[in-house]
Amino acid sequence: xxxxxxxRTALVCASTAGLGAATARAxxxxxxxxxxxxxxxxxARAxxxxxxHCIGLEAxxxxxxxxxxxxxxxxxxxxxxxxxVLNGPGPRPGTASxxxxxxxxxxxxxxxxxxxALISAALPHLLSQGWGRIVGIxxxxxxxxxxxxxxxxxxRAGLAGYLKSLATEVAKDGVTVNMLLPGRIDTDRVxxxxxxxxxxxxxxxxxxxxxxxxSIPLGRYGxxxxxxxxxxxxxxxxxxxxxGLAARCDGGLVPVL
Numbered sequence: 629x630x631x632x633x634x635x636r637t638a639l640v641c642a643s644t645a646g647l648g649a650a651t652a653r654a655x656x657x658x659x660x661x662x663x664x665x666x667x668x669x670x671x672a673r674a675x676x677x678x679x680x681h682c683i684g685l686e687a688x689x690x691x692x693x694x695x696x697x698x699x700x701x702x703x704x705x706x707x708x709x710x711x712x713v714l715n716g717p718g719p720r721p722g723t724a725s726x727x728x729x730x731x732x733x734x735x736x737x738x739x740x741x742x743x744x745a746l747i748s749a750a751l752p753h754l755l756s757q758g759w760g761r762i763v764g765i766x767x768x769x770x771x772x773x774x775x776x777x778x779x780x781x782x783x784r785a786g787l788a789g790y791l792k793s794l795a796t797e798v799a800k801d802g803v804t805v806n807m808l809l810p811g812r813i814d815t816d817r818v819x820x821x822x823x824x825x826x827x828x829x830x831x832x833x834x835x836x837x838x839x840x841x842x843s844i845p846l847g848r849y850g851x852x853x854x855x856x857x858x859x860x861x862x863x864x865x866x867x868x869x870x871x872g873l874a875a876r877c878d879g880g881l882v883p884v885l
Contacts, residue, residue: 668686
């Protein structure tokens, strides 16, 4: 299928590894001018160098100021993006009873305030041209809160509510807004969560991963490129009638439709 986005500019946040990198690569393969970003500027530039039409920028998305700098750097390098993929590091694991107000504020900053800052910067261009794609990479915890990930559940649910509201407001202007919710995808983040679970239960990471995979109807963790392909479709021209959607890429893990 021709996704109809060759020549479009895409800003993919936190795209030096994992789900962000997989999404950025999928968009680049479709002919998008992708801005790879991350704290590791050299890594962002190395990934971008795999494609002759992409660039890499160093960025720290731990604050609103960092998000604003990234958008300004993107404008200087390639102009305003037509596609905005929101992604970032997840907060520390932990139970709800251990969350402090400071923890909650930090999670809201990275998972809500930073994406809102980027959208606020990008939206005028998207509205003026009558076409745009905004995709938030979230978590299946948006639909079924995950045990031991209270801060992630808190922040990502807040972003989901905002994106749904935004989708309704800007649909008539040709801008779609969706979320893509990963389940257990084989990334460094998931491996670190398995390691943390192993330490707390006295098992090996391999045992934790095996039990986790057994709970997934497909019987395995997802591959990053499988996730990236779905994300690229949500950014595509054929997906123009999909908006306000929270789609799961989880191998059937969450037991709801």
